[in-house]
Amino acid sequence: xxxxxxxxxxxxxxxxxxxxxxVLIGACSAVxxxxxxxxxxxxxxxxxxxxxxKLDDLNRVYQALPPPPAGPSVAQQQLAGEQxxxxxxxxxxxxxxxxxxxxxxxxxxxxxxxxxxxxxxxKSPISPLTNVSTSLAGAAPSQFTIEGRTYSHDGVARLLSRxxxxxxxxxxxxxxxxxxxxxxxxxxxxxxxxDIKVAGAPGG
Numbered sequence: 300x301x302x303x304x305x306x307x308x309x310x311x312x313x314x315x316x317x318x319x320x321x322v323l324i325g326a327c328s329a330v331x332x333x334x335x336x337x338x339x340x341x342x343x344x345x346x347x348x349x350x351x352x353k354l355d356d357l358n359r360v361y362q363a364l365p366p367p368p369a370g371p372s373v374a375q376q377q378l379a380g381e382q383x384x385x386x387x388x389x390x391x392x393x394x395x396x397x398x399x400x401x402x403x404x405x406x407x408x409x410x411x412x413x414x415x416x417x418x419x420x421x422k423s424p425i426s427p428l429t430n431v432s433t434s435l436a437g438a439a440p441s442q443f444t445i446e447g448r449t450y451s452h453d454g455v456a457r458l459l460s461r462x463x464x465x466x467x468x469x470x471x472x473x474x475x476x477x478x479x480x481x482x483x484x485x486x487x488x489x490x491x492x493x494d495i496k497v498a499g500a501p502g503g
Contacts, residue, residue, distance in 0.1 A: 397423050397495055402443075402467045409461035413454050416447040424495045440470045440492040448486045452476060455489045468493040 371379070399421065410416075421443050449455055455476050462471045474490035 398467075402465075402495065405465045405467060406462075409458075409465060411449070411454060411457055411461070414447055414449045414458050416445055418444075418446045420444045421495075424497050440472055440494040442493070442495045443468060444474075444490065444492040446488070446490045448479075448481065448488050450486060452478075452487055455487055458489075459491060462491065462493060467496050469496045470494045 402421070422441075424442050449458070455473070459471065459473055462468055465471075471491065471493040474492050476487055476489045479486055479488050
């Protein structure tokens, strides 16, 4: 009797195909992973190269910078010190300087029309040797003194009150006020003294 193969003919082929599917999937996955890694490597390499180019450009710019200038010499430092001392001395002198034009302008504005002067004396309140005020506390004023005449004691009092408001004058005091006759006219001869205010001094 002749043998008959009852099994399907393509069963072995199907078995082989089923067993090769995982292998194909694994191979595809490996290829995909390799491609992704390759792409990441390329991107990372491009970024590194760009940063390296920037660093090279910065290095070239830095190397092209001129060398820093040398510091000041000893002579230049001494000259700068002398200049600073001169500026300080000038500032001190300007601070203690008396603006006489302003003092006399203010005085002329408050001088009454019925008062005329016979003498006027003014001196700086700052000593040129010590650069300190020459006025003493409680001492009689002597830096700005005037002598003159008017027609009455009321005129003297009016002048005295006006001198009190002059910003550059301080310690205004009446020294004397006497009645006299000049050319047949009764007049009052007076003497007034004051001090000059010093910038930066108390009350100045």
